[in-house]
Amino acid sequence: DAGITQSPRHKVTETGTPVTLRCHQTENHRYMYWYRQDPGHGLRLIHYSYGVKDTDKGEVSDGYSVSRSKTEDFLLTLESATSSQTSVYFCAISQPLGLVYGYTFGSGTRLTVV
Template sequence: DAGITQSPRHKVTETGTPVTLRCHQTENHRYMYWYRQDPGHGLRLIHYSYGVKDTDKGEVSDGYSVSRSKTEDFLLTLESATSSQTSVYFCAISESGQGIGGYTFGSGTRLTVV
């Protein structure tokens, strides 16, 4: 979807290094989310944001931090990457805090931690 872009699309990093994934939206939606997708688990919420500088933890937040200094950008940081964080990461946006009408997802970032 042109309204939401994730960068990078692919990344290979070494254990112990910091990694930042970026989500950029042009829809001016208030709510932004970071999910990870793993086999056998579906998509699981890491962190979400309900406004600039307003963030909260999701189901699997350990080892991750986020920041939102502008409406359009939501950054996900792995302070010290571990192999268990190898995953596909999806950013999503929503006008509604209750997800009415569903989220719009980005195309994902495939992260491999070696």
């Protein structure tokens, strides 16, 4: 989607290796999120950020870390990838629109851990 890009789009990695996924936005939105999507679970929140260097855990944060050193970039790191982390990862950005938020999702990164 325009304004938000994820890289890489596809990645195959070996168990035990570190992996970093990147989310880049050009919208200057304050809020950024990382979700994972697995069959039967919809999207589950991993971590989110509400500003530069301000991050917090979501419901499935174990095994993941994030960093946000600039407004435009939100990095998701798997310190030591496991097969259970094989998934499709989506980044999202949002901005307040009155009492609700407007969201934009990236195109996703398909990660396979072998």
